[in-house]
Amino acid sequence: MVEQVPAEPTKILIVDDDASVRDVIGVLLGEEGYACTAVSSAAAAVDAVRHGEYPLVISDVRMPGHDGFWLLERLRDVRPETAVVMLTAFGDTEAAVECLRNGAADYLLKPPKVTELVRAIERALGRRRLELARSKYRRSLENRVREKTAELSRALRELEATYSQTLWSLVAALDAREHETGDHSQRVVRYSLAVARRLGLPERDLPDLGRGALLHDIGKIGVPDAILLKPGKLDDAEWREMRRHPQTGYDILRSIGFLEHSAEMVLAHQERFDGRGYPRGLAGEQIPIAARIFAIADTYDAMTSDRPYRRALSGDTAREEIARCSGTQFDPRCADAFLSMTPAELSELARPTAELPI
Ligand SMILES: [Fe+2]
Structure with a gap:
C-alpha cells in the first residue's frame, strides 16, 4: 500500500499592528489548515520573509x-514571488x-x-503557482536558446575555419605551380x-579583403604553363593571355x-590609380579600396622577395619605390598608410606564423 505523504501546510505571514486582528486571523486560518506566523510591523515582516519562506503575506x-x-x-x-493580500479599512478605496497598483x-x-x-x-496562491511555473518555463526556454546559440556559433566558427583552410590549400596548390x-x-x-x-x-x-588578397591570382589557373612559367619575356599574344587572369579569377x-x-x-587587383592598369582601366576611386590597398602590399612583397632572375630589394629601397609611385600606380592615401608602418612593424608582419591571418 502506498503511504500518502500529507501535504505541508501553506505558510502565511500575518502583518498587523493590532494584536486582536493578528490573533483572530491566525486562529481562523489555523483552523483552515494554514500555518500562520504573525508580526506586528512591516519591518518585522521584511525580516521574517528574508529568513523564512512565506508564499503568502496578509x-x-x-x-x-x-x-x-x-x-x-x-x-x-526581497521576495518578488510572494503573493500579498492587503487588508484595508472600510471606505479607504x-x-x-x-x-x-503596487503589486x-x-x-x-x-x-474580513x-x-x-x-x-x-487560494486565488492569490493559484495565481502565484501559475506565475512561478511560467517563469520557470521561460527560464528553461532562455537556457535552451542560449545553449543552441552557443552550439550554432561554435559550428559557424568551425565552418569558417574549414572554409579558410580550404582556401589556403587551394592557394598553396597555385603557389606550388609557380614554385x-x-x-x-x-x-x-x-x-x-x-x-x-x-x-x-x-x-x-576585413575578411573579404583578406580573402581577396589571398585569392588574387586564382585566375592564373587558366594561364597555360608555357606562358606562366616562361623564363623569358612574354610576347604580345602571351601578355594578352596573361592579362585575362583577373577576369578568370572573378568568374571563378x-x-x-x-x-x-x-x-x-x-x-580589380591589376588596376592602377592613374587608369593605366587592366582589365578595365579603372582610375582613382573607381577601383575598390581593397584592390588599391592590395596593389601596394603585393608590389612591396614582390620587391622584397628573391626572384630567380634577381635578388630581393632592401625594405628601404622598396619603400622608396612605393613613395615614388604614389599617385601614379598607387592611391596616395593607401601609400601613405603603408609607409606609416615602421620597418620593424613590416618585418614583424612578414614573419610566417602557424596562425593564419584569416
Ligand atoms: Fe595578378
Whole structure:
C-alpha cells in the first residue's frame, strides 16, 4: 500500500499592528489548515520573509512606522514571488486601488469574513503557482536558446575555419605551380589587412579583403604553363593571355556566396590609380579600396622577395619605390598608410606564423 505523504501546510505571514486582528486571523486560518506566523510591523515582516519562506503575506495597510505600501515595495525587492493580500479599512478605496497598483494580489475590507479570506488566499496562491511555473518555463526556454546559440556559433566558427583552410590549400596548390612558397600569400594578406586597419576600414570588411588578397591570382589557373612559367619575356599574344587572369579569377569566385565581395577585388587587383592598369582601366576611386590597398602590399612583397632572375630589394629601397609611385600606380592615401608602418612593424608582419591571418 502506498503511504500518502500529507501535504505541508501553506505558510502565511500575518502583518498587523493590532494584536486582536493578528490573533483572530491566525486562529481562523489555523483552523483552515494554514500555518500562520504573525508580526506586528512591516519591518518585522521584511525580516521574517528574508529568513523564512512565506508564499503568502496578509498585511494591514495603515500601520505606525512603515505602512503596507512600504512593505509591498520591499517585498518586490526581497521576495518578488510572494503573493500579498492587503487588508484595508472600510471606505479607504484609494488605498485599495493603490495596493493593487503596487503589486498586491488582492485586498479585503477589515474585518474580513473567513470565507472571503480563504477564497482570496487560494486565488492569490493559484495565481502565484501559475506565475512561478511560467517563469520557470521561460527560464528553461532562455537556457535552451542560449545553449543552441552557443552550439550554432561554435559550428559557424568551425565552418569558417574549414572554409579558410580550404582556401589556403587551394592557394598553396597555385603557389606550388609557380614554385612559390605559401609565405608570399600570408605576407600579402597581412600587409593588406594592416593597411586597411590604418585607413580605418570597418573590421567587418576585413575578411573579404583578406580573402581577396589571398585569392588574387586564382585566375592564373587558366594561364597555360608555357606562358606562366616562361623564363623569358612574354610576347604580345602571351601578355594578352596573361592579362585575362583577373577576369578568370572573378568568374571563378563570383558565384560563391561568401566570396562575392572578394571577387570584385580580384577583378580589380591589376588596376592602377592613374587608369593605366587592366582589365578595365579603372582610375582613382573607381577601383575598390581593397584592390588599391592590395596593389601596394603585393608590389612591396614582390620587391622584397628573391626572384630567380634577381635578388630581393632592401625594405628601404622598396619603400622608396612605393613613395615614388604614389599617385601614379598607387592611391596616395593607401601609400601613405603603408609607409606609416615602421620597418620593424613590416618585418614583424612578414614573419610566417602557424596562425593564419584569416
Ligand atoms: Fe595578378
